[in-house]
Amino acid sequence: MKRTLVHATLLTAMLGLPALAQAETLRVGIIGDPASLSPPKITGGVWEEDVLRDLFAGLIDVSSDGQVIPGVAERWEVSEDGKTYTFHLRDSKWSDGEPVTASDFVFALRYAIDPSNAATGAERLYPLVNGQRIAEGEAEPDTLGARAVDDHTLELTLSEPAAYFLKMLVLPIFYPLPEHAVQQHGDDWSRPDRIVVNGAFKPTQWISGTELTTVKNPEYFDAENVALDGVRYFPMEDREAGITRFRANELDVLRDFPASRHTFLQQTLPDAVHITPNLGSYYYTFNLRDSQPTADQRVREALSLAIRRDVIADQLLEGAVSPSNALVPTSVSDYTPQPQPGLDQPIEQRLERARELLAEAGYGPDEPLELTLSFNAGTEQQRIAVAIAAMWQPLGVRVRMNSAEANVHYANLRQGDFQIGRAAWISSYDDPQNFLQLVYSAGNNYGDYQDPTFRDLFARSNVEQDAAKRRELLEQAERRLSSQFVHAPIYLYTARNLVNPNVEGWQDNALDIHPARWISIEAQ
Structure with missing residues (x-):
């Protein structure tokens, strides 16, 4: 690795950037604590x-440019009917030296689909034979369409062909689990002092809310090409x-800086700012359960019509994002997003229609709508929430604010404990299916x-093999979704990261995925 102490120091001084720490350990500021280090137990x-x-390390990996x-899996084949995927695994090991086998993948998939384990993202396994039936308690996990032919050969069988299936394999729900460690320690297997991993880095210490420390995993199959000593x-x-810490040389990377x-x-x-369009949507989700005011479509439509997305994107967030009128981003390939009706009208007309809708729903000066x-x-x-609450105020809507840590907030959303909730989705693969599944699973x-x-349109799209017909089904599904105002789309994400120029190997990409295995630091 190149060592140019004087050059690097002069460069950072001229650019007004913090110099990097001497050790080749990458320091990354992330949005929040993981809910768990066990792949099936994260919140998504x-x-x-x-x-x-x-x-x-899963069957499929992602390059530094998001490919x-x-x-x-060093190679794979797909059967002619598109239902059977056969993966040939390379020799690799867990961090404790035990071999990673096809059985570890089968164990992980069965664990994730077992309803007693309440795995987040289990619905991603529904394409596998019996996947949905197992999740709904109608079949046993050992009937899942996943089979270890031998230690180095894994066979996954789908109920129907799914054009997007291979893309999904980058998701954590498809990662292997160390069966030997899980059976020995149960749910405690993923504690930092017990965890066994097969990726480029392994945890050594986790202080919740403060820091997760990892070191290079010498057992990783490509360890010889991993430059970093660790990641914090x-x-x-x-x-x-986070910005303050980056400027004070306490972080080398800050993920998702405020727009x-x-x-x-x-x-x-200027030389640390990385902004690129990505596959992400920021939206407010409405609780449609019968006991909630937002179960009434007229209420949802009125609230969505009154939001001035241009003000939020262009003024509040300084043009770093784009206003959105649909759930699926415009950056998704080979697809036309289907906007909510009426959002293209002037704001005066939208507010007039919103007042009419609320009046029809029984709300007005004598019966104000109160929402959390x-x-x-x-x-x-908070700034976005305050701005939107102010936009709803002319409609006579009274808003209470409820702020919580990210893990708590999303747990509340999953439990239905909300009325209107901030949500977002940043896709790990380029397909509209990944956004529309948010309201299917x-x-x-x-x-x-x-x-x-x-649900019928979306289910049919999942098994349609003709690309044009599949696209039309997905667009019809989103058109239906938009017409019912299930969400209030607000803006389309851009990937926004602060990266010190001495961090090498970072490549901006639409997925905003940056595995540390590709990163190195030009030392001082």
């Missing part, structure tokens, strides 16, 4: 996937504090949307 947060991607590449992850729900600080950072740290707006803690989330269907027409 992007920050959790960032961590687990460094700790575990799908072989992982533990710092939960930074206060993104302003509202875009202009300031471009002016003060829930969001995860952070200056930016149980884990992320926070509002309990159960429309038969949408």
